[in-house]
Amino acid sequence: MGAKTLIIDGQTVSAENHVTILQAATDNGITIPTLCHLDGVYDVGACRLCLVEVKGSTKLFSACTTRVYEGMEVTTQSERLKKYRRMTIELLFAERNHVCAVCVANGHCELQALATSLGMDHVRYDYCFPKWGMDLTHPFLGMDDNRCILCTRCVRACWHIEGAGTKNVAGRGSKSHIISDLNEPWGDSETCTSCAKCLLSCPTGALFHKGDTVGESERDRSKLGYIVNAREKQQWIV
Amino acid sequence: MQLDDLQTIAEKHQASRKKFCLRTCMSAGCMSSQADVIKKNLESEVKTQGLEADVEVRRVGCMGFCGQGPLVGVDGHAQDGELFEHVKPEDAPAVVRSLTGGECALERGDPHHPFFAKQLRIVRANGGIIDPERIEDYIAAGGYVALHNALTELTPAQVIEQITRSGLRGRGGAGFPTGLKWSTVAKSPGAKKYIVCNGDEGDPGAFMDRSILESDPHLVLEGMAIAAHAVGADQGFLYVRAEYPLAISRLNLAIKQAKALGLLGGAIFESPFTFNIDIRIGAGAFVCGEETALMASVEGKRGTPRPRPPFPAESGLWGCPTLINNVETFANIAPILNRGADWYASLGTEKSKGTKVFALTGKIQNNGLIEVPMGIPLRQIVEEMGGGAPDGGSIKAVQTGGPSGGCIPAQHLDTPVDYESLVKLGSIMGSGGMVVMDDKTNMVEIAKFYMEFCMDESCGKCIPCRTGTVQMFRLLEKITARQATAADLAKLEELCDMVRATSLCGLGQTAPNPVLSTLRFFRHEYEELLQSDAHAAPPPATPA
Incomplete structure (x- = not known):
């Protein structure tokens, strides 16, 4: 059988065989909030925003990594899920130093947009105010750990689209952070091709063009999709 | 290598036994209190007193009564199984003199103490008895016969049937039925399959797996080899945390010895069965005890978990079907095949079969390692075996399952120790950490x-x-x-x-x-x- 029929939020939809719940929902115009998902790179199921309920199980499933099956019944918008999502965003805002008013991504930030759409209007947890620095050693790109949410989209884009393998994660838990090569200054990196795909993938203002000022960092993520399409399906835009 | 050869090794080894044996615990706990010096002193003292022909000083693994260490056990004496506690290097002359009836004022343990008497030792049967660094000792204790029988007399399906019928459940904590896991891996399509042994024990206060690896490494290797035969794997990985250097060196030695005798490697017992085991050392991350993180680490990647499904049985190491079990689970395999699934299934409770090893620590008189039948009431463990709280205090709670578990309050001490009962109380069996808290604990x-x-x-x-x-x-x-x-x-x-x-x-x-x-x-x-x-x-x- 080439396709599956399932129910998402009460709506009967069809989906191609082997697609994920997220793909099936997107194809049918149903929005599931995501942060670590990015079209073009593989999914890791890390942000837990796309968690959905599947009838017959008490567990929650990440829509980006769970495959559809025939007769599956998915709920993407229960009160419980909405509450968890709001809490997740709150936790992210409390974790590092997210100050929209002075951020290059203000107005183009996925974290900010999610906070708005999920109705997170204040943070109930203590802000951690960690002391993170910036890496401004690259000639025209910059990295600000204070704004990083560790979605690892830049890491995956760097390894699997560009194939450079410059970006990586070091440390663990709340001390995790994105590094270049073996934790060297980005500017000294011999593997970085300066392709800026990391910048295109970043959902917040953590990666930015040097010289961009507040609200100027607009990203065209579809570019990444074109590259992957070109590689996998041999479709070139002329 | 054939069954006869195993017997020859065993007989030769038995024949070399001496009248007395001084078993010196050389596990990490006693080693930290100079057990190596004690052993050296005992050896030179045996020479000095001219008893070399009669006395063997043997390096052994953990005897369990770790709170009383360093321990030296005596065999062949009028009181066989006598145990000296808190032995110091300068006590060596007195210990050796006691063999020939000399005066000895050293602290002696009671071998009939409930701490020992209430135990049922299956996976720890050889602990404190055999020399973990000599494969001959393991063979003399009946080692590798189960592997021989599995390869020559049982089909893979029959091995899995035995394990399923025994009722063995995963000893890593969650208690997934082992036979079911094995049959899932066996049925997963794929030419290449892997066996992984999870020795990344990391719960605070837990040291069951370390002790098994240090005291009886071949038992785990044999269990892995039987599993490989059952599911059709030819490569195994033993993942041990770097904090266990003694376990790692003994495992390396054990693998070398087993290969030299044709019990690992190619053509095991002259059959077409090939199985190799490599050691992978963890770099200190607790999360690598989680199976998907562990596999990422074995593959050389950053040790972080990934969502399941796919489960390792379907897609594990490098995308191949992978069987991953805990150290204690593998240690149960050879005894089950040797003594039969029905024997194993007769031990424990209806849903939790066999025994479980616990590391009994915290505010308790008798600290150490115990192996008890499933279903034993918690009260017997902490009050009779453990001797209750020290300094006249009372027990307030018992923590099981480490950071994933919970605290069982004193009013529930009559709960039987089995997977379901502990979950009902909001805790879990876990890998075997058991931390006792007294009334002064907040x-x-x-x-x-x-x-x-x-x-x-x-x-x-x-x-x-x-x-x-x-x-x-x-x-x-x-x-x-x-x-x-x-x-x-x-x-x-x-x-x-x-x-x-x-x-x-x-x-x-x-x-x-x-x-x-x-x-x-x-x-x-x-x-x-x-x-x-x-x-x-x-x-x-x-x-x-």
Whole structure:
């Protein structure tokens, strides 16, 4: 059988065989909030925003990594899920130093947009105010750990689209952070091709063009999709 | 190598036995108290007293009574099985003199103490008896016969049938039926399959697996080889944490010895069966005990978990079907095949068969390692075997399952130790850590300790675990500092629910357990620390 029929939020939809719940929902115009998902790179199921309920199980499933099956019944918008999502965003805002008013991504930030759409209007947890620095050693790109949410989209884009393998994660838990090569200054990196795909993938203002000022960092993520399409399906835009 | 050859080795080894044997514990615990010097002194003292023909000084693994170490056991004496406790290097002459009837004022343990008498030793049967660095000792104790029989007399399906019928469940903590896991891997399509042994024991206070690896490494290797035959694998990985250097060196030696005798490697027992085992050393991350993180680490990647499904049985190491079991699970395999599935199934309770090894620590008189039949009441373990709380105190709670488990209060001490009963009380069997708390222990501090552990050990991949544990720890700090209000406690409970429901792997999903279980049984201890909430809404007016 080439396709599956399932129910998402009460709506009967069809989906191609082997697609994920997220793909099936997107194809049918149903929005599931995501942060670590990015079209073009593989999914890791890390942000837990796309968690959905599947009838017959008490567990929650990440829509980006769970495959559809025939007769599956998915709920993407229960009160419980909405509450968890709001809490997740709150936790992210409390974790590092997210100050929209002075951020290059203000107005183009996925974290900010999610906070708005999920109705997170204040943070109930203590802000951690960690002391993170910036890496401004690259000639025209910059990295600000204070704004990083560790979605690892830049890491995956760097390894699997560009194939450079410059970006990586070091440390663990709340001390995790994105590094270049073996934790060297980005500017000294011999593997970085300066392709800026990391910048295109970043959902917040953590990666930015040097010289961009507040609200100027607009990203065209579809570019990444074109590259992957070109590689996998041999479709070139002329 | 054939069965006859095994017997020849065993007989030759038996014939070389001397009249007396001084078994010196050389596991990490006793080693830290100079057991190596004690052994050396005993050897030179035997020479000095001219008893070389009659006395063997043997290096052995853990005898279990770790709180009384260093330990030296005596065989062949009028009182066979005599145990010297708290032995010091300068005690060697007295110990050796005692063999020939000399005066000896050293501290002696009681071999009939409930700590020993209530044990049922299956996986630890050889612990403290055989020399873990000599394969001949293991063979003389009946080692590798089960592997021989599995290869020559049983089909893979028959081996799996035996394991299934025995009722063995995973000893890593969750208690998944071992036979079912094996048959899933056996049925998964794929030419290449792997066996992984999880020796990344990391729960605070737990040292069961370390002791098994240090005391009887061949038992684990044999279990892995039988599993490989059963599921059709030809390569195994033994993942051991770097904090266990003695276990690693003994395993390396054991693998070398087994290969030299044709018990590992190619053409095992002159059959077409090939199985190699390589050791992979963990780099100190607790999360690598989680199976998907462990496999990422074996593959040479950053040790972070990934969502399941696909389960390792279907897609594990390098995408191949992989069987992953805990050290203690593998250690149960050879005894089950040797003595039969029905024998094993007759031990324990209806749903939890066999025995379980526990590391009994904390506020208790007798610390150490015990192996008890499933279903034994917790009270027997802590009060009879453990001797209760020290200094006349009373036991308040018993923590099982490490940071994923919970605290069982004293009023539930009559609970039988089996998978289901512990879950009902909000704890888990876990890998075998059992930390006893007395009446002076503050339960909120305990919850804070475990939360700090989870916060430090979170890999940072998923948001709820990475940031949720930080916030929960901060709230617990606030509570213990008497700065929190009822609203903070509510926030803590809300976070517990959220982190449990949304985290990616078992570490995060179970991180709130120590808080939840102490809240369930010791809520008043939290509430006593709260400040009155000035901003809280007034209680609803009672209707007239």
